[in-house]
Amino acid sequence: IYSWPKRRPLIMEKAEQERYSANANTFYKDQALRAKADSFKKGGLFKQASMEKRFYLLVADSFTMMLSVILGYYAAQLFQHYFMPGLPVIDIATALHAFPILFGFPMLLVMLRSEHYGHYSRFRPFWDEYGKFIKIIAAVAGLTTVYLFFSNSNFSRAWLGATWLLVLFLVPVGRVLAKRWMMYQGKWF
DSSP states (O other), X not given: OXXXXXXXXXXXXXHHHHXXXXXXXXXXXXXXXXXXXXXXXXXXXXXXXXXXXXXXXXHHHHHXXXXXXXXXXXXXXXXXXXXXXXXXXXXXXXXXXXXIIIIIHHHHHHHHHHHHTTTTTSOOOHHHHHHHHHHHHHHHHHHHHHHHHHTTOOOOHHHHHHHHHHHHHHHHHHHHHHHHHXXXXXXXX
């Protein structure tokens, strides 16, 4: 009995044609944007970014988040000095004591969630990555605020707000600068 040869799906044939066409670079970039985050972990369609690339981006994020906390502290102090002079000034010892709950753990959550979305391991357009980053920041800042409200903690709302606004601006700038530096060194995709 003769059986017909199995025909590959049309999508696979189109992929083969695209792969060897003049638009090969576009094809692979498009596939990278469509790939799911777990395809990297399983060694499927694409390889994971090297640990060196991830390390540079994590260092950039850590540095810019710490810079945001410091600048947010001074912005809150200026705000209190000029607009609410009757409020007590936050001393450095209190700020260091409050740091783990106010910023340390939440910033760790931001980095873990960014890793989950593939911000450290995949080449993505800036605005796609930034859109997801805004969602991450909104969720973590909201959770931090809710926690501080229900725990009746004494904290500076101006410091908290200024820090998270600076994180929204400085972290993406730090990531872009880190990626540009890695591109210059020939290490980023």
